[in-house]
Amino acid sequence: MNTKSYVEKNKDRFINELVELLKIPSISADPAYKDDVIKTSEVIKNSLLEAGCDKVEICETPGYPIVYGEKIIDPNLPTVLVYGHYDVQPPDPINLWDSPPFEPVIKKTDLHPEGAIFARGACDDKGQMYMHVKAMEYMTANNDLPCNVKFMIEGEEEVGSESLGWFLERNREKLANDVILISDTGMIAKDVPSITTGLRGLSYVEVEVTGPNRDLHSGLYGGAVANPINILCDMISQLQDEDNRITIPGFYDKVEELSAEERAEMAKAPFSQEAYNKALDIAQEHGEKGYTTNERNSIRPTLDVNGIWGGYTGEGAKTVIASKAYAKISMRLVPDQDWHEITDLFKKHFESIAPAGVKVKVNPHHGGTAYVTPIDSLGYKAASAAYEDTFGKTPIPQRSGGSIPIVALFEKELNSKSILMGFGLDSDAIHSPNEHFGVWNYLKGIETIPHFYKHFTEMSK
Amino acid sequence: MNTKSYVEKNKDRFINELVELLKIPSISADPAYKDDVIKTSEVIKNSLLEAGCDKVEICETPGYPIVYGEKIIDPNLPTVLVYGHYDVQPPDPINLWDSPPFEPVIKKTDLHPEGAIFARGACDDKGQMYMHVKAMEYMTANNDLPCNVKFMIEGEEEVGSESLGWFLERNREKLANDVILISDTGMIAKDVPSITTGLRGLSYVEVEVTGPNRDLHSGLYGGAVANPINILCDMISQLQDEDNRITIPGFYDKVEELSAEERAEMAKAPFSQEAYNKALDIAQEHGEKGYTTNERNSIRPTLDVNGIWGGYTGEGAKTVIASKAYAKISMRLVPDQDWHEITDLFKKHFESIAPAGVKVKVNPHHGGTAYVTPIDSLGYKAASAAYEDTFGKTPIPQRSGGSIPIVALFEKELNSKSILMGFGLDSDAIHSPNEHFGVWNYLKGIETIPHFYKHFTEMSK
Numbered sequence: 001m002n003t004k005s006y007v008e009k010n011k012d013r014f015i016n017e018l019v020e021l022l023k024i025p026s027i028s029a030d031p032a033y034k035d036d037v038i039k040t041s042e043v044i045k046n047s048l049l050e051a052g053c054d055k056v057e058i059c060e061t062p063g064y065p066i067v068y069g070e071k072i073i074d075p076n077l078p079t080v081l082v083y084g085h086y087d088v089q090p091p092d093p094i095n096l097w098d099s100p101p102f103e104p105v106i107k108k109t110d111l112h113p114e115g116a117i118f119a120r121g122a123c124d125d126k127g128q129m130y131m132h133v134k135a136m137e138y139m140t141a142n143n144d145l146p147c148n149v150k151f152m153i154e155g156e157e158e159v160g161s162e163s164l165g166w167f168l169e170r171n172r173e174k175l176a177n178d179v180i181l182i183s184d185t186g187m188i189a190k191d192v193p194s195i196t197t198g199l200r201g202l203s204y205v206e207v208e209v210t211g212p213n214r215d216l217h218s219g220l221y222g223g224a225v226a227n228p229i230n231i232l233c234d235m236i237s238q239l240q241d242e243d244n245r246i247t248i249p250g251f252y253d254k255v256e257e258l259s260a261e262e263r264a265e266m267a268k269a270p271f272s273q274e275a276y277n278k279a280l281d282i283a284q285e286h287g288e289k290g291y292t293t294n295e296r297n298s299i300r301p302t303l304d305v306n307g308i309w310g311g312y313t314g315e316g317a318k319t320v321i322a323s324k325a326y327a328k329i330s331m332r333l334v335p336d337q338d339w340h341e342i343t344d345l346f347k348k349h350f351e352s353i354a355p356a357g358v359k360v361k362v363n364p365h366h367g368g369t370a371y372v373t374p375i376d377s378l379g380y381k382a383a384s385a386a387y388e389d390t391f392g393k394t395p396i397p398q399r400s401g402g403s404i405p406i407v408a409l410f411e412k413e414l415n416s417k418s419i420l421m422g423f424g425l426d427s428d429a430i431h432s433p434n435e436h437f438g439v440w441n442y443l444k445g446i447e448t449i450p451h452f453y454k455h456f457t458e459m460s461k
Numbered sequence: 462m463n464t465k466s467y468v469e470k471n472k473d474r475f476i477n478e479l480v481e482l483l484k485i486p487s488i489s490a491d492p493a494y495k496d497d498v499i500k501t502s503e504v505i506k507n508s509l510l511e512a513g514c515d516k517v518e519i520c521e522t523p524g525y526p527i528v529y530g531e532k533i534i535d536p537n538l539p540t541v542l543v544y545g546h547y548d549v550q551p552p553d554p555i556n557l558w559d560s561p562p563f564e565p566v567i568k569k570t571d572l573h574p575e576g577a578i579f580a581r582g583a584c585d586d587k588g589q590m591y592m593h594v595k596a597m598e599y600m601t602a603n604n605d606l607p608c609n610v611k612f613m614i615e616g617e618e619e620v621g622s623e624s625l626g627w628f629l630e631r632n633r634e635k636l637a638n639d640v641i642l643i644s645d646t647g648m649i650a651k652d653v654p655s656i657t658t659g660l661r662g663l664s665y666v667e668v669e670v671t672g673p674n675r676d677l678h679s680g681l682y683g684g685a686v687a688n689p690i691n692i693l694c695d696m697i698s699q700l701q702d703e704d705n706r707i708t709i710p711g712f713y714d715k716v717e718e719l720s721a722e723e724r725a726e727m728a729k730a731p732f733s734q735e736a737y738n739k740a741l742d743i744a745q746e747h748g749e750k751g752y753t754t755n756e757r758n759s760i761r762p763t764l765d766v767n768g769i770w771g772g773y774t775g776e777g778a779k780t781v782i783a784s785k786a787y788a789k790i791s792m793r794l795v796p797d798q799d800w801h802e803i804t805d806l807f808k809k810h811f812e813s814i815a816p817a818g819v820k821v822k823v824n825p826h827h828g829g830t831a832y833v834t835p836i837d838s839l840g841y842k843a844a845s846a847a848y849e850d851t852f853g854k855t856p857i858p859q860r861s862g863g864s865i866p867i868v869a870l871f872e873k874e875l876n877s878k879s880i881l882m883g884f885g886l887d888s889d890a891i892h893s894p895n896e897h898f899g900v901w902n903y904l905k906g907i908e909t910i911p912h913f914y915k916h917f918t919e920m921s922k
Binding site: 028029030031089090092093096158159160186200202204206211212213214215216217218219220221222223224225226227229230232233234236237238240280281282283284285286287288293294296297300301302303304305306307308309310311312313314315316317318319320321322323325326327328330332355356357358359365366400401402403426429430431432433434 | 489490491492550551553554557619620621647661663665667672673674675676677678679680681682683684685686687688690691693694695697698699701741742743744745746747748749754755757758761762763764765766767768769770771772773774775776777778779780781782783784786787788789791793816817818819820826827861862863864887890891892893894895
C-alpha cells in the first residue's frame with residue numbers, strides 16, 4: 001500500500017493518537033509540570049516501539065530525558081536521524097485561548113477547511129514530531145523502510161535544549177547518521193511547499209535593574225531617586241536607534257550581508273504586506289530601515305523584549321517606586337554572529353549605559369548559532385524530490401526567522417547536515433494562544449516523509 | 462490628669478487597641494478585601510463611641526462607607542473636624558516583609574529604641590488616625606474638651622478618595638467646621654518637629670500599548686512588527702529628557718517657582734545627602750537638573766512609573782512578542798498645576814508620540830491638586846504652640862512631596878483650612894514592605910493633639 005492510501009485508511013487513528021499526546025501539559029519552562037514532561041517522554045517511547053523501532057530507550061540527562069529509538073536494517077545502508085521535541089511552550093496568556101490549551105479540539109478555519117487541531121504543541125512540535133513516528137509506522141508496516149533510522153526526541157527545546165549538547169558529546173557513535181531530518185518549521189502556504197534553508201541564532205538574557213533597597217512612596221521620594229522602571233525603559237529604548245538598528249557596539253560586525261541577487265531571489269516568494277498587516281491588525285509594519293518585512297524577520301538580526309515587569313501591577317493604583325525592575329530580552333542572530341560573543345557584547349553594553357543611581361544585573365539564559373543548509377546537498381535534493389512527489393511542485397528554499405539552535409550544534413557534534421521539512425503555517429500561532437495544526441498539513445507530512453527516505457537512499461547509492 | 466500622665470497610664474491599652482485594628486487587612490485597592498474594609502469601618506465606629514462621641518454613624522457612599530462622629534458641646538464654640546482614613550495600601554511585594562503585614566509585631570530599631578509597630582497601615586494611616594481617637598478619649602474622660610469636634614474617617618484614600626467629593630457636596634452643613642485636623646504626613650525627625658505646609662498634587666494614569674492582535678513567535682515575527690513592550694519603553698523614555706525634565710508640552714507652564722529666599726529657607730532643614738543615599742543603598746541621587754533632593758521631592762513636579770508589565774514574566778524563557786504592554790504612571794504636581802489639565806496634556810502627548818505600528822490607550826485613574834497652608838493662619842499657630850508644649854521647640858514648616866488630594870477638596874467644598882500634624886518619619890516605610898510606626902511617635906501624637914484643641918479654642922476667642 002502506498003503512503004497516500006495508508007494515511008487515508010488510518011487518518012482517524014493518527015489524529016486521535018496526536019490528540020491524546022496533546023492532552024499532556026509538557027511545559028518544560030515551568031517546574032510545576034515536571035511529572036507531565038516525564039510522562040510525555042514515556043508516551044513517546046511506547047509510540048516509537050509501536051511504530052516499529054527495534055530498540056527504544058529513555059536516556060537520562062542532567063535535565064529532562066531524551067527518547068532514543070532506532071531500527072537498523074543494514075549497516076551498509078544510509079542512516080536518517082530524526083530529531084524532534086516533546087516539550088511545549090507555556091500557554092499564557094491563558095485567558096486568550098478560545099478553548100483550554102491542553103484540551104484539544106478540532107475546528108474548521110478559513111485556511112483549514114478540513115479542520116485544525118487547537119492545542120498547545122499541536123504544531124510546535126508534538127504534531128510535527130509525531131508525523132515522523134507515523135511515517136515510520138507506515139514504512140515498517142508496509143515493509144517500505146529503505147534505510148536505517150534513528151529517533152532523538154528531546155524535552156527541553158523550549159528552554160534552550162540545555163542537556164542536548166551534553167547528550168550529543170556522550171553519544172556520537174550511537175547517533176552517527178548521514179542526514180538529520182527535522183520538522184519544527186513551517187512552509188509558505190499549503191499550495192506553496194517550501195524547505196527552510198536558513199535559521200536565525202538566538203541570545204536570550206534576563207536583566208534586573210535595582211534602584212533603592214526597598215519600595216518607596218512615590219510622593220515622598222518621587223523625583224529624587226532613580227526609578228528602576230523608568231531607568232529600565234530608558235536603557236531598553238537606547239538599545240535601538242531611530243532607524244530601528246541595534247546600538248550595541250560590534251553587534252553587526254559579523255553579520256552576513258546578502259548580495260543584491262540573493263535578496264532579489266528572496267523577494268520572489270509570494271507575500272502581501274497588506275494581508276500581513278491585516279492578519280495582525282496593525283496599521284503599519286515596523287523594523288530596521290532599508291529592509292523588507294521578509295528580510296527583517298529572516299536575514300537580519302533583531303532585539304525584542306519578551307517580557308517586562310516591576311512595581312505594582314494589580315488592580316487599582318499604588319503610588320510606589322519599585323526597588324527592582326526586570327525584563328527578558330532576546331536577540332535573533334544571523335550568520336555569522338556568534339551567540340556567546342553577542343551575549344557578552346550585550347552584557348558589557350547594558351551595564352555600561354546604566355546610570356549611577358542603579359545597579360544592573362544581566363543573566364544570560366541560553367542561545368544558539370544561526371544556520372544555513374546548502375541547497376545542493378544530498379539531503380536537500382531528496383527532500384525537494386519528496387515534496388514534488390506529494391505536492392506536485394518544487395518546494396521553495398526559504399530563510400526562517402526562527403531559531404533551532406541545535407541545528408548548528410548537530411553540525412558541530414555529529415558533523416552532519418539537518419534538513420528542515422516543515423509542514424506548519426505561520427498562521428498556526430505557535431507560542432501564542434490558540435496554537436493549532438491543520439489536519440491536512442499533519443496528514444500531508446506523514447504522506448511526504450517516507451518519500452524522503454526513498455529518494456535519500458537512492459541518491460546515496 | 463494632664464495628657465502626658467494619662468498617656469503614660471494607658472499606653473499599653475492604646476498600643477494593644479491599635480494592634481487589633483492593624484490586624485484587619487482593609488486594602489481598598491483590592492476587591493478581594495471588601496469585607497475587611499467594611500469590618501474596619503465598624504471597628505472605627507465603636508472606637509469613636511467609646512472615645513466619647515455623642516453621635517456616630519456609618520455613612521454609605523457609592524464606594525466604601527465614611528465613618529462620621531461628633532461631640533457638640535456648644536454651638537458658639539469653634540469646631541475641629543478630624544479627617545483620617547481606615548483603608549491601607551496593598552502589601553505587595555509580600556515576600557519582602559520580615560513579618561506578615563497583617564500580624565503586627567513590635568520591634569526595636571535604631572530610630573525607635575522604644576520599639577515600633579510593624580504592620581501595613583501602622584503609620585499610614587491607621588496609627589496616625591487612631592491618635593486622634595485616643596486624644597478624644599483623653600479630652601472627654603478628663604473633661605478637657607474645649608470645643609466641638611467632628612470626625613470624618615474614610616475608606617478610599619489609597620484609591621483616590623473617589624466617594625469623598627460626593628459625600629462633602631451632600632453634607633456641607635453637617636461637616637461645617639473652623640479648622641480641619643489631619644495626621645497623614647510625617648515630621649523631619651523625633652527631635653525636629655515639623656508641620657507640613659505644602660503637599661504635591663497627583664495625576665495617576667494607566668496606559669496600554671497594543672501591537673499585533675495576538676502574541677507572536679519572536680523568531681518568525683521579530684524585527685518585522687512593532688513590539689509593544691519595546692515601544693512602551695521608548696514612549697516612557699521620551700517622557701523625560703537628559704536633564705530629567707518632563708517633556709510633555711505645557712507641563713511646566715503653571716508650576717509655582719519659589720523665590721531664592723524661599724529656597725534658601727527650605728535649605729535650612731537638616732539633611733545629609735550621604736545619609737540619604739546610604740539609607741537607600743544608592744550610589745547617587747537622581748532627579749531634575751538644577752534642584753536639590755529636598756526640592757525635587759517637594760516643590761518640583763515628577764513623573765514615575767509605578768508599575769509595568771507585559772509578555773512572559775514567569776520562570777525560564779519564552780520567545781514571544783506580546784500583543785499588549787501596560788504601565789501605571791503617576792505625576793506629582795505642585796502649585797498651581799491643575800490635575801485635570803495635566804492628565805489631559807499627558808493623554809494628548811502620549812497618544813501623539815505613539816508610532817503607527819501600535820494603538821495606545823490612556824486611562825486616567827485619579828488625581829488631586831497641590832495645596833499650601835499659610836503659616837500665619839490660626840490653625841497653623843495653634844498647631845505650632847501645641848508642638849512647643851510637648852516637644853519644647855518650635856516646629857519647622859515643611860513642604861511634603863506626598864499628595865493628600867482631599868486637602869484641596871476640603872478648601873473648595875468646606876471652605877476651611879487643613880492643618881497637617883504628622884508624627885510619622887520618612888523611614889517608616891509607608892507604602893513599602895515592613896511599614897512601621899514608632900511607639901514613641903504614636904504616644905507623642907496622642908499627647909500633643911489635645912494641646913492643639915486648647916490653643917485653637919483660646920486663639921479663636
